[in-house]
Amino acid sequence: MMITVKFLKNLTSLILVLAMAIGCSxxxxxxxxxxxxxxxxxxxxxxEEITEEETAEEEKETSEEESLLNAVxxxxxxxxxxxxxxxxxxxxxxxxxxxxxxxxxxTFFVPSNDAFADFLESLKEYAAVLDFDEELEKEILAQxxxxxxxxxxxxFSTELSNGTILxxxxxxxxxxxxxxxxxxxxxxxxxxxxxxxxxxxxxGVIHIIDKVLxxxxxxxxxxxxxxxxxxxxxxxxxxxxxxxxxxxxxxxQSRFNDGDLTVFAPTNEAIEELFNxxxxxxxxxxxxxxxxxxxxxxxxxxxxxxxKVIPRSELKVGSLPTLIxxxxxxxxxxxxxxxxxxxxxxxxxxxxxxxxxxxxxxxTIDKILIPQKALLILN
Numbered sequence: 178m179m180i181t182v183k184f185l186k187n188l189t190s191l192i193l194v195l196a197m198a199i200g201c202s203x204x205x206x207x208x209x210x211x212x213x214x215x216x217x218x219x220x221x222x223x224x225e226e227i228t229e230e231e232t233a234e235e236e237k238e239t240s241e242e243e244s245l246l247n248a249v250x251x252x253x254x255x256x257x258x259x260x261x262x263x264x265x266x267x268x269x270x271x272x273x274x275x276x277x278x279x280x281x282x283x284t285f286f287v288p289s290n291d292a293f294a295d296f297l298e299s300l301k302e303y304a305a306v307l308d309f310d311e312e313l314e315k316e317i318l319a320q321x322x323x324x325x326x327x328x329x330x331x332x333f334s335t336e337l338s339n340g341t342i343l344x345x346x347x348x349x350x351x352x353x354x355x356x357x358x359x360x361x362x363x364x365x366x367x368x369x370x371x372x373x374x375x376x377x378x379x380x381g382v383i384h385i386i387d388k389v390l391x392x393x394x395x396x397x398x399x400x401x402x403x404x405x406x407x408x409x410x411x412x413x414x415x416x417x418x419x420x421x422x423x424x425x426x427x428x429x430q431s432r433f434n435d436g437d438l439t440v441f442a443p444t445n446e447a448i449e450e451l452f453n454x455x456x457x458x459x460x461x462x463x464x465x466x467x468x469x470x471x472x473x474x475x476x477x478x479x480x481x482x483x484x485k486v487i488p489r490s491e492l493k494v495g496s497l498p499t500l501i502x503x504x505x506x507x508x509x510x511x512x513x514x515x516x517x518x519x520x521x522x523x524x525x526x527x528x529x530x531x532x533x534x535x536x537x538x539x540x541t542i543d544k545i546l547i548p549q550k551a552l553l554i555l556n
Contacts, residue, residue, distance in 0.1 A: 178457075181380065189495050193417040201264070201518040202484055203273070207231055217288050220337065221436055222436045232366065236477070238516040241325070245281050245377065245378060245379040246378055246379060247276065247277045247278075247378055247379045247380045248277065248283055248285050248378045248380060248381060248383055249265065249273050249276045249277040249278040250277070250296055250378075250379075251277075251378050251383060252265065252287060252383075254261070254336055256292065257289055257290055257385075258287055258288075258289065258517055259290060260288075260290045260292060260293035260294065261287050261288055261289075261290075261322075262308060262496060263306045263307075264293070264309075264318060264322055264361050265308050265322060267306055267307070267313070267315065267318060268315050268318055268319040268322060269319060270315075270317065270345065271311040271319070271323070272323050272326060274546060275326060275328055275346060276312070276326065276380075277380070278380060279379050279380045280317075280380075280500055281320065281328060281329070281379055281380060281381075281383040282328075282329065282330055282380055282381040283326060283327065283331070283382075284287045284326070284329045284330065284331055284343070284381055284382055284383075284384070285325060285326050285327075285381070285383050285384070285391065286326075286351075286361060286367075286369070286371070286383075286386050287325065287384070287385055287386065288325070288386055288387075288388065288389045288390075289372065289385050289387060291387065292386060292387050292388050292389055293306075293389060294371075295388070295389075295407050296389035299400075300399060300400075301401075303399075306318075306371045308390070308447055309394040317395045317398050317399065318466055320347050320392055320394055321347075321389065321390070321391065321392065321395060321399075322347050322397050323345060323347035324346075324349060324351070324390050324391070324392040325390055326345060326346040327343045327344070327345055327346070328346055328349075330381075331377075331381040331382040332335075332382065333374075333375050333382055334359055334371065334374040334375050334384070337353045337359050338353065338355060339354055339355040339356075340352070340353065340354070341353035341499065345392075347392050347394070349364075349392045349393060349394065351363060351390065351436075358371065359371040359374065359384075361386060361390060363390040363391050363392070363520050364391055364392060364393045364396050365391050365396070365454065367388060368388070369386040369387060369388035369389075369390055369554075370386060370387045370388070371385070371386055372385050372386065372387050373385040386449050402475070403537060404533045404534050404535045404536060405534060406434050406534055406536055407433045407434060407438060407440060407535075407536055407537050407539065408424070408433045408434050409534075410423075410532060410534050410539060411424065411433070411440070411442060411539070414442075414532075415446065416444050416445055416541070417442050417443075417445070417541070418445060419443075419445045419448040419449070419462075420442050420443055420444075420445075420448065420481075422461070423448070423462045423474065423477070423478055426463060426465065427462075427474050427475045427478045428472070429478050432479075432500070433482070434536065435536075436484060437485060437486045437537050438482070438484060438485075438486070438500075438536065438537040439482065439483040439486055439487040439497075439537055439538055439539075440480050440481060440482050440484065440487060440537060440538075440539045441482070441483075441517060441525070441541075441542050441546060442481065442539050442541050442542065443481070443525070443542055443543070443544060443545040443546070444528060444539070444541055444542070444543060446543065447525070447542065447544045447545050448544070448545050450544065451545045459534070463476060471550040473550075473551040474551075476501055476522070476548050476550045477545065477546070477547060477548065477551045478550040479499060479500040479501045479548075480499045480500070480501055480504060480506065480519070480546050480547070480548035480551065481545075481546055482499060482500045483497045483498065483500070484498070484507075486537050486538050488530075488531055489530035489540070492508060492515060492530075493508060493539075494508050494509060494510060494540070495507070495508055496508075496514070499548065501548055501550065504548050504549065504550065506518070506519055506546060509524065511524050511543060512526075513526060514526075515527060517542060517546060517547040519547050519548060520547055520548055520549040520551075520552045520554065521547050523544060524543075525542040525544035525546060526541060526542065526543045526544070526545070527540055527541070527542055527543075528541040528543055529541045529544060
């Protein structure tokens with residue numbers, strides 16, 4: 178074969194064309210590889226972003242759960258519940274242990290500061306939480322607070338229906354009533370309203386209420402009934418019924434309800450002894466019929482009262498002026514302790530001391546007192 182210059186040129190051109198074709202093919206394969214790598218990279222990045230978002234969400238949920246305060250911590254933290262916090266710290270640890278135990282669940286109806294202030298204002302002997310300072314008083318406060326706690330379950334407002342009954346840590350029950358708002362019924366005449374519901378804590382739920390709940394066990398301790406007036410007590414005491422009749426017969430009811438008095442009240446047995454002494458003509462106070470007898474009866478009744486309150490602790494040997502002008506009864510030593518000496522030769526012994534009234538005190542005695550003026554009239 179003869180190789181010419183023209184042949185060489187043609188061969189060279191052919192080689193260049195082939196080389197270019199091969200190069201284009203390689204470039205195309207390379208581009209495809211690059212595109213596939215880019216797509217794979219984008220998919221990996223998207224998957225990593227999704228994984229990161231899911232992890233962040235899980236971490237957020239875990240963080241929120243871990244950041245929840247338990248019931249005690251929440252009450253201590255919340256300024257509007259500071260009085261309840263002070264009360265919890267004033268009693269034994271039984272309730273605070275239950276409210277801080279994150280292994281259990283509790284529902285706590287916690288009074289707001291306004292509710293606690295109203296509660297203290299309603300009491301006669303307690304103006305502040307710190308006034309519950311003696312052991313018995315702390316126990317009373319503890320029973321009140323335990324009456325607000327339900328252990329063993331988180332009762333959200335959606336679970337509190339009309340008529341729901343819950344047993345409290347104090348052992349007494351509270352009842353739920355729903356009338357638009359949710360109310361808790363205790364032993365008083367005023368229901369407590371839930372003003373803020375469903376505060377989730379680490380170990381249950383808290384509901385803020387507008388009234389302190391009062392259990393039956395301490396109702397009388399916190400709100401003792403006001404003493405009745407003297408005449409009401411005398412009329413209501415079966416053993417003083419004859420003395421009540423004598424006061425009415427002498428028309429002195431208003432006098433025994435006027436001012437602060439100490440009344441030495443003779444029992445029915447004591448008055449019957451008087452009738453036995455006076456004879457068959459006197460069987461009741463209605464038998465004191467003429468003017469002198471009525472005057473004597475009036476003197477006798479007034480002679481049983483002193484115009485000041487003298488409890489047993491202040492009763493001492495000495496003379497006490499009665500409601501009769503220029504008359505007195507003497508406190509003396511008797512065979513069994515203190516006794517009273519009237520114008521007669523017989524002493525009156527005390528039967529019962531310190532029956533408290535709103536306007537005085539009653540001490541019962543075993544003999545009716547006869548003042549000097551009445552003794553002269555009867556004789």
